[in-house]
Amino acid sequence: MSMNLGKLVCLLIKERFGDIVKQIAHYLHTHGSSPLLYIKKGTDLPLSKVKESLCVLIKYGLVSFKPNKNHNIANYTLLYDKILLIVRYPAYISLIKQKFGEETEIMLEEIIQNGYACMSEVLYKTQDRLIKEQEKNVPFTELRDKFYSLIIAKYIERVPFDADEKPVPEPTISDCQKYIQPEINIKILSEQIAGTNTNPTYPDKNIYWNINHDRFHQDMRDAQIVSAIRNKFDPEAGEVIRILLQQMYIRNEPWTHASNPxxxxxxxxxxxKMNKFPNLVAFFDNYVSVVEQDCCNVILKVGEASGGSYQINMKQIFTVLAWETIDQIVLERFGSKAARIFRLIKAKGxxxxxxxxxxxxxxxxxxxxISYQLLEENFVDIHELRKPMAVGAAKSFTLFHINLARVVRMVLDLCYKTMYNMLTRKFHEHEFNKRIIDKKQKVDTLLLTVKSQGAPNEQLADIxxxxxxxxxxxxARIELNLEKINAVEFEIDDTIFILQMFLAYEKE
Incomplete structure (x- = not known):
């Protein structure tokens, strides 16, 4: 793994869990998969702290473990991809809020904050927050149905378990077990929220749920595709692709390279039947024809009968998006002439x-x-050929070309470096202005307290x-700076997502 990726994941761990857990993550990044005693010796931390830190990382799915050769000792491995997803959690929460409402947003927040949780515990904490924060009492039956909706849509799934008593557990779960809806006791939850049952025993206490990253990425992938088509053509063309994607899931696995017809x-x-796009209905064949004939080859026609059938070429879509992303980066870093040369090399091969x-x-x-500047920055490669001459000598030919997969990996590393710089700047803003930020938080807390006690306006004004x-x-300046940094973080993560999707389709 690259140095920039290692620095970024360690910083993300520090931001969320503190310095001690960050030391464990740094050791695993530096030395790779390691057993417990090696980690203790390498970090010079007390054994209890090492165990506690590993438990935290395992609970949040950021470290995996498996038995070593003698099956009695576990080797612990850092999961880089899962750690990078910490930046993406706000996007997950926003997506769930748009699709299912505020209650499911709180449910997802509780699961993310705890790493995993049982359904009854999530429902109780959701109801408690709704009452305290919004003075809103939602029936537990309604909250239960919303939680079931998340299960049915596969946004959350059961945590794997190991029923056997082994020195090193090997948790597993079958696909059919991941989305079985547990039974809960509404009466116990109602008594707990009313304060008459302070030590409840949940019937689902041993069934835990965590988020299904692949399901969120599926929605994010579709949103990227639809957005790209809308930007290139118009909203009606984007709607055609959106419906095609929906129909694809009836016929295929979500992550297939190309859909069935x-x-x-x-x-x-x-x-x-939607009756929302009259222009699209009237000119439907024209829209389909324009998208099909586009040079990007997003959809391919297969067959002529009854209007024909179409395939969605997912691999081709993200290849095009990767090219466009790299092209835009070249344009912004080196200027329009460099972008013209880059496109020329791409077109010629x-x-x-x-x-x-x-x-x-x-x-x-x-x-x-410019050509050698692009070569020096690793955006283009050179390929040397030796052509034998008639007199026995040889002439060397140098050809410029682009290895897209290598360029994408290089740009990903630049994205990690930029994300690390943004997070470092955010920490600097917090630390440099810690006194005034703490004062603002204390004043806000005091205001909420006296407001709840019915204090007069004069007292509120004094506070x-x-x-x-x-x-x-x-x-105000601090808030503006932090908003800009957060916006940049989300933009970088969007770029990382597109490039990772390209590599995922390229690798399979």
Whole structure:
């Protein structure tokens, strides 16, 4: 793993769990899969702290373990991909809120905060938060149904378990068991929220749930595809692709490279019944034809009968998105001429240096400088060929070309470095302004307390006056800076997601 990735995952662990757990993560990054005593010796921490830290990382799914050769000692391995997803949790929560409402948003927050939780515990904490924060009492039957909705839609799944008593457990769970809905006791939850049962025994206390990252990524992947089509064509074309994606899931596994043929008449009937896009219904065949004939090859026609059927080429879609992402990065870092040369090399596949200035219509000296700058920054590669001559000598030909998979991995590493810099800047803002941020939090807490006690407006105004106008200006600046940093984090994560999707489809 790269140095930038290691620094980023350690910083994310420190942000969420503190310095001690971060030391464990750093050791596992540096030394790879290791047993407990090696970690203790390498970190020089007390054994109890090492065990506690490993338990925390395992609970949140950030470290895995498996038996070593003698099956009595566990080797612990850092899960880089899972740690990187910490940045993506706000997107998960926002997605669930849009689809299922505020109650399920709180449920997902509780599961994420605890790593995993049983259903009854999540329902009780959700109801408790709704009462305290929103003065809203939702029937437990309604909360239960919303939790079941998350299970049915596969946004959450059961945690694997190991019934055998082994020195090193090997938790497993079958696909059919992952989404079995547990039975809960509404009466116990009602008594607990009323305060008449302070030590409840839940019937599902040994059934734990955590989030299913693949299901969230499936929705995020579809959103990226639909957004790309909308930006390139219009919202109606994006709606065609959205319906095609929905129909794909009836016929295929979600992560297939290319869907089975989807009859286009089915899509047309669905859009007609929706009755939301009159222009799309009227010009449906034109929209399908335009998307099909586009050079990106997002959909492919297979068959002519009854209007024909179409395939969605998922691998091709993310190959195109990866090219566009890299192209945009080249444009922003090196300028329009560099982007023109990059696109030329992409279009030609292999091209001699002398032909670059001719086809790109850039002066020879400048074209050479830009080409070798792209080579130095690893956005293009060179391939040397030796052509034997008639007199027995040989001539060397240098060809420029682009290895997309290698460039994507290199850009991913740059994204990790940029994310690390953003998080470091965020920590600096918090530490540098710690005093005034703490003061603001204390004043806000005091305001909430006196408001709940029915304090008069004069007393509230006096409390608000504890923060002076210059301090309010500083707080506004801090808030603006943090908003910018958060926006950059989300943009970087979107780029990381697209590039990771390309590599995932490329690898299979």
């Amino acid at each position: 989807i009859p286009i008449l089915e899509v047309k009937d669905i859009i007609r 292999y091209i001699e240096p002398d032909n670059i200035q001719k086809f790109a219509m850039i002066p020879a000296k400048e074209a050479k400088r 608000e006056g504890m923060i002076s106008p210059p301090e309010r200006e500083i707080l």
